[in-house]
Structures are given as C-alpha cells and as structure tokens.
Amino acid sequence: MRVTKTEYTFDGDPAEFKEVAHLFEPKQQHPATGKASPAVDGADQEEVPPTPSTSTAKPLLTETAVKAMFQKRALTSDQAAVVKMVHKAGDAGTTTEDIAAATGFDRKTVKATLRLLGKRVYHTQEWPKDQPIFRQEWEGYRNRYWMHDAMRTVLDSGEVKL
Numbered sequence: 001m002r003v004t005k006t007e008y009t010f011d012g013d014p015a016e017f018k019e020v021a022h023l024f025e026p027k028q029q030h031p032a033t034g035k036a037s038p039a040v041d042g043a044d045q046e047e048v049p050p051t052p053s054t055s056t057a058k059p060l061l062t063e064t065a066v067k068a069m070f071q072k073r074a075l076t077s078d079q080a081a082v083v084k085m086v087h088k089a090g091d092a093g094t095t096t097e098d099i100a101a102a103t104g105f106d107r108k109t110v111k112a113t114l115r116l117l118g119k120r121v122y123h124t125q126e127w128p129k130d131q132p133i134f135r136q137e138w139e140g141y142r143n144r145y146w147m148h149d150a151m152r153t154v155l156d157s158g159e160v161k162l
Contacts, residue, residue, distance in 0.1 A: 061150045065126035070160040072124060078105065078113045079120075080162040086134055086147050087155055093137075093144040114145075 075083065081103045086094055099110045117133040134145040147155075154160055 061128060061131050061148050062126070063150045063154050065124065065128070066148070066151045066154045067160065068126040069121050069124040070154070072120065075162065076113075076116075078103075078109065079117055081105070082110065082113045082117065083155075084162055086145050087152065089146070091146070093146040095139075095142050095144050097142065099145075 082099055085099045085102050088094075089098070096107055096110050096114075099105070100107050103110070105113070114133070121127045121131070121133045122129070131148070134147060136143045136145050155162070
C-alpha cells in the first residue's frame with residue numbers, strides 16, 4: 001500500500017498505516033459541503049461530491065475553436081464529405097455504415113477520415129483536448145456520431161464553407 005500527501009509518503013501495509021493515519025487526515029472542510037473531506041482509506045466515510053473546480057466535466061467546445069479548426073487549412077474532399085454527412089444527419093446521428101453508403105467510400109476510408117479529423121482537432125490549440133471531432137455513442141456493435149452544437153452553429157451560419 002502506498003499513500004502520498006504533499007509532504008509525506010507512507011510505504012507499508014494497512015496495519016502499519018493505522019499507526020500513522022492521523023498524519024494523512026484532512027485539516028480542512030470541503031468548500032461545497034462544509035463537511036470534512038473523507039479520510040485516506042475512505043471505506044467508512046460518506047463520499048463528498050466534487051466542487052466545480054475539481055469536477056471532471058469536459059470543457060465546452062466553443063465556436064471560436066470550431067472556426068480555428070476549419071480555418072487551419074482546407075478540408076480534403078473526403079473530410080468535407082464526412083462532416084457534411086454528420087451535419088445532414090441532425091439529431092438522429094449517423095453511423096460509419098451510413099456515411100459509407102452516402103459518400104460511396106468503403107468503411108476503412110470512413111474510419112481513416114474520422115481518425116484524420118480527430119488528429120486535426122487534437123492539433124487545434126483552441127479545441128478542448130478531451131473533446132472528439134463529433135459526439136459519439138457506442139450502440140453495441142457500432143458508433144453513432146452527432147455534430148457538436150457549436151460546430152452545427154458555425155456551419156449553419158455560413159461562416160465556414162465545406
């Protein structure tokens with residue numbers, strides 16, 4: 001068992017830890033609830049919800065980031081066709097198979113194009129690093145893709161041409 005606190009490191013078994021556990025106990029209250037933070041072992045403690053600053057929520061994708069991604073350089077014809085297809089699908093979303101059928105590409109080409117679009121957004125400085133190019137959900141045997149609201153807004157406004 002290894003437990004680390006900024007100025008302490010403990011390396012030993014749980015029985016030994018009980019002797020020094022007081023060194024690892026929190027000295028502050030949780031800012032959102034006013035309760036003491038859970039102890040290190042936490043097994044018998046009530047779980048404290050994260051504060052907004054420590055929340056794992058994904059940062060919002062902005063229209064500025066979408067414009068930056070599209071304005072880096074022109075999309076290839078394959079990339080533009082995939083983006084158009086996801087845009088056209090609307091709230092129903094679309095699958096790799098649907099994109100392949102509509103564009104005339106095989107599934108491998110669609111998947112490769114999605115990967116390249118993913119690299120494009122990853123290397124766009126304004127784009128949140130944990131946001132993929134499209135929202136996606138696994139349906140048990142395939143992914144379904146939807147366009148982010150910010151991307152749809154930019155494309156609908158006509159500021160970016162595909």
